[in-house]
Amino acid sequence: MFRIIAERFRQKYRTVNYPRVDPALPARYLGVPRLRAVDCGSCTACARVCPSGAISPRPEGGPQLDMGRCLFCGACRDVCPQEAVSFSRDHRVAAFNRDDLLISPEKPFAGIGEPQRDFSLYARSLSLREVSAAGCNACEADTNVLGTLTYDLGRFGISFVASPRHADGLLVTGPVSRNMRAALLDTYAAIAEPKLVIAVGSCAVSGGLFQPSPECGDGVPARLPVDLFVPGCPPSPWSILDALLAVSGRRNKR
Amino acid sequence: MRFPYTRSINIAEVEELRGARWREETGALLDAGCRLLALFALPGGAPDDARRSLCSLLCNDEDGGLHLLRSEPLSGYASLTPQYPQAHLFERELHERSGVMPAGHPWFKPVRFNAPWSDTERRPGPAENDFFRVEGPEIHEVAVGPVHAGIIEPGHFRFQCLGETVLHLEICLGFQHRGAEDLFLSAAPRRRVALAECFAGDSSIAHATAYCTALERLAGVVAPPRARLIRRAALELERLANHIGDLGAIGGDTGFLPTSAWNGRIRGDVLNTTAVLCGNRFGRNLLCPGGVRQDLSADECADASARLQAAYRDARAAVDVMLASPSVRDRLEGVCAVSPETARSLGLVGMAARACGLPADVRFTHPLGPDPQEAAAPVVEHGGDVLARTLVRSRELDVSTRQVEADLKALAAEHPSPVQAELPDRLPPLHLAVGLVEGWRGEVCHLLMTDATGRPAFFKAVDPSFHNWQGVAMALRGQQISDFPLCNKSFNLSYCGFDL
Structure with missing residues (x-):
């Protein structure tokens, strides 16, 4: 008993005072991509190395990038002879509108944008049911980790619940395999109205790497109206937390 | 045909065994103590011909040798499973993929519910089938x-x-099936490492290393020493992060909440150490065929080392507090035990097998390179129960931390040298090579084969979960249903690694 208490003091208080304090991200972390207007000419170096087909060069105006497909691997940055691609260290990559994730030099990422409907209902309490639909367990792990004491999701009134009947919405990870589609739609149907859907990870947002597979598709099926997109492979837990705080309206209270 | 695990072999030189000989010789090797690594049908054959040439890949843990046995084109054979239970899922998978019938298979069902030759309009999904049923009033x-x-x-x-x-x-299982193996072959080469990293997201380094190693062995290239050290440090960090998380989860299911809370945080600290290496907490984008994408500076090594030391200190103390609690030990001891005989016959691998007293660890039997290791022998426990699986993880924290620290120290002390070897433009035609990597759950096996033009024509990935899920089912036999969550956590197998 005393040993446990002594160890408790030694393990210290570890919760990060987010969002007031910015998280410490590793030096090699790649956040929001930034594109520069250059003349690509006939160069297709970035498209040839991109593992998920997220980037396309244009003869004039520089490359276009779909952050919803992007794995944030940095391969395009490494090969671009004109250094048209760079990545900031900003972890806030989520967007309420899918179109906002399509960026180019003339249309840089403008932040999370405005929700498509009123989320004030969730300001004090937001309960989500998570469904992994062929997710590889990386997005799942970095969602689950929000419950640990570093992030302490509970202090924001946000929780993951066991039953869809107790949930305000669905958080989906994975490219949604054919074999998981029915279970995902059933879970959504079991949630009471009004309900929201959050797609986490490039697989759920766009199908990601698995989009060409006949066993998967374009991520969360069109029958589920997605309210919030969190790209990344997987997104940093801070990116996911930032997105959830946006739903509960606590994001800007710095 | 026997071949050293570090080499590739020419498929054309492997004898086509006639009639029942393929099955007999595969059985003879299993009788002699070899383990089944993979069972598959070679690509090719006329579309109207149901017969396929079958291959079994076995490994000998005594001398590290691999055996590839190849049959003449067959449409069926006498199932191996009644005699050799470790073939159980492999034979079901073989039929689902190729249509070849293992006659007399005792539990013949789909694995991933994706058979290309079945009705694709309305194919039955996973669990839409009959289950084994016990009848009786109670x-x-x-x-x-x-x-x-x-x-x-x-x-x-x-x-x-x-x-x-x-x-x-x-x-x-089967819900997670993404068609990963087929996608892997049809994908542009630039996609393949990224795909391998997603086969099982918590084992990104293990799967990426297995693929890169198989490709390098096919090409006859060896990754430079510095790249091998970075790969190994990342692989052991992956092991540490997952072991720490699992130990915390076992604490949580036991009701010992302090360790559950602490380890969740400490696991994150180890993942963040991996992110020092490559920017990603799961080790994505670290590896490339031929080596690693980026070198580490001495400062980065020192940063990673300092983070790891702090995380290890906290994890060791958190786990020791838990294991010193009599109520925790009482909850873990004797629960959901697997006997060594069962483990051997099911072909369990990795940490689950080591908890049953089997020294299964390809880091020792099939090392990735000549680099000396910190540990001299695998960590083995004998109970086969949840406690044994807990103790294997706990002891591996020490070993893996020592290994990462030694590797980071060596990387910091060395002068920078290349971290990527050049791969040839063309691979040898009709050759096959295998990458075997001890991930944190157990051995990850990737098998890559080229066609007559030297292009990859066949690929197979076997996650340790494919061997071990049957162990969970057997561990629970005769136990309380309330032990299931704890038992499942103690194995912590991958669903998508199994389903691919």
């Missing part, structure tokens, strides 16, 4: 999944219970 059945209570991957579990006692558990 018997009840419990069905769990695919969607579970927590944030975990989907799978279906069907329990046959007499009161609280589980008489039988059948595990039905």
